[in-house]
Amino acid sequence: MQGRDKLCAKLTSAFLRKWWFVLATAVILLLLGIICAIFFGTWVRLFIDHELVLRPGSMTFEWWARPPVRPFVRVYVYNVTNADEFLNNGSKPVLDELGPYVYSEEWEKVNITDNENGTLSFHYRRTYTFQPELSAGPDDDAVVVPNIPMLSATSQSKHAARFLRLAMASIMDILKIKPFVEVSVGQLLWGYEDPLLKLAKDVVPKEQKLPYEEFGLFYGKNGTSSDVVTMFTGAESMNRYGIFEKYNTRDRLQHWTTDQCNSIAGSDGSIFPPHITRNDTLNVYDKDLCRLLPLK
Numbered sequence: 001m002q003g004r005d006k007l008c009a010k011l012t013s014a015f016l017r018k019w020w021f022v023l024a025t026a027v028i029l030l031l032l033g034i035i036c037a038i039f040f041g042t043w044v045r046l047f048i049d050h051e052l053v054l055r056p057g058s059m060t061f062e063w064w065a066r067p068p069v070r071p072f073v074r075v076y077v078y079n080v081t082n083a084d085e086f087l088n089n090g091s092k093p094v095l096d097e098l099g100p101y102v103y104s105e106e107w108e109k110v111n112i113t114d115n116e117n118g119t120l121s122f123h124y125r126r127t128y129t130f131q132p133e134l135s136a137g138p139d140d141d142a143v144v145v146p147n148i149p150m151l152s153a154t155s156q157s158k159h160a161a162r163f164l165r166l167a168m169a170s171i172m173d174i175l176k177i178k179p180f181v182e183v184s185v186g187q188l189l190w191g192y193e194d195p196l197l198k199l200a201k202d203v204v205p206k207e208q209k210l211p212y213e214e215f216g217l218f219y220g221k222n223g224t225s226s227d228v229v230t231m232f233t234g235a236e237s238m239n240r241y242g243i244f245e246k247y248n249t250r251d252r253l254q255h256w257t258t259d260q261c262n263s264i265a266g267s268d269g270s271i272f273p274p275h276i277t278r279n280d281t282l283n284v285y286d287k288d289l290c291r292l293l294p295l296k
């Protein structure tokens, strides 16, 4: 019995002496493994958050300021082919869908100022370039489309006094303004001189100057916007990453009736706060619609 015990002790100690290093390493690795398994997600999250923050000079900042993608805008125009018959004979309008007229869009942020409080202020610069090889025709194709300035002027004055409506009708008669205009696709999008707008420009006092010189569906969109946008960079909190703080000194809209509707706390749609779940709502602020668009 004693001999066997001795043998055992000898074996164990010899075994331990030989393998203690391996055992210790195994235990340490196991512990490290467990720690990693528990904290790995958090570390990755911290690392990603750190890399995402928009700091001038970082890679995300360059991508954000000059996105390497070139989106295309495809425009389809309905050409009214029987405008005269529609106006004079009560026929149904015949619409001919033309297009696509393709423009490539280049989004840039310019004059970026770091406010040193977790926000950046900048201007958007959008450059549109016509893509003839992707389009159905040149963008100087002539089309016949509703005269939007005239139709909005008449619909605005629907409830005006009778003499005002009469005055407007005679002005339109004199200026030969018709409910349909013939313009090129490019003019329809980027602006053409409209006689009504021109008249308004001459009549309206200089202080209340109209913001538009011409009428076009995308008028003024090609170029640097005059709006100063202030946006959270994520340095303070990732929850507000890419969310607008202010649009031209205003941090909320004024024309809706509730705080929720007046909020501009959305992004421009190109970046969103990270770590979203299926239940989160992503808000996009659309300046042209003057409201947030909640995306579920």
Ligand SMILES: *[C@@H]1O[C@H](CO)[C@@H](O)[C@H](O)[C@H]1NC(C)=O
Residues within 6 Å of the ligand: 079, 080, 081, 082, 098, 141, 142, 143, 144
């Ligand atoms: C649009 O309709 C007008 C009037 O019918 C026609 O003269 C013109 O050629 C059409 N434009 C195109 C691009 O088809």
Ligand SMILES: *[C@@H]1O[C@H](CO)[C@@H](O)[C@H](O)[C@H]1NC(C)=O
Residues within 6 Å of the ligand: 085, 089, 091
């Ligand atoms: C006016 O409409 C009638 C039927 O609605 C049609 O027979 C006639 O040809 C139209 N005239 C013109 C000039 O289009």
Ligand SMILES: *[C@@H]1O[C@H](CO)[C@@H](O)[C@H](O)[C@H]1NC(C)=O
Residues within 6 Å of the ligand: 111, 113, 121, 228
């Ligand atoms: C750039 O931004 C600063 C601060 O917002 C402003 O003072 C300056 O006028 C801007 N410059 C241009 C060229 O827009």
Ligand SMILES: *[C@@H]1O[C@H](CO)[C@@H](O)[C@H](O)[C@H]1NC(C)=O
Residues within 6 Å of the ligand: 115, 117, 119, 230, 245, 246
């Ligand atoms: C950060 O500073 C800018 C410029 O001074 C200011 O417009 C903005 O409201 C500030 N934002 C916060 C969250 O303090």
Ligand SMILES: *[C@@H]1O[C@H](CO)[C@@H](O)[C@H](O)[C@H]1NC(C)=O
Residues within 6 Å of the ligand: 103, 127, 128, 129, 130, 190, 222, 223
């Ligand atoms: C937009 O502006 C750029 C530069 O100012 C010009 O080259 C380009 O032709 C314009 N695009 C359109 C569709 O007018």
Ligand SMILES: *[C@@H]1O[C@H](CO)[C@@H](O)[C@H](O)[C@H]1NC(C)=O
Residues within 6 Å of the ligand: 277, 278, 279
């Ligand atoms: C999302 O909402 C549903 C129902 O309200 C809930 O069962 C689910 O756990 C939520 N998921 C997350 C990731 O919060």
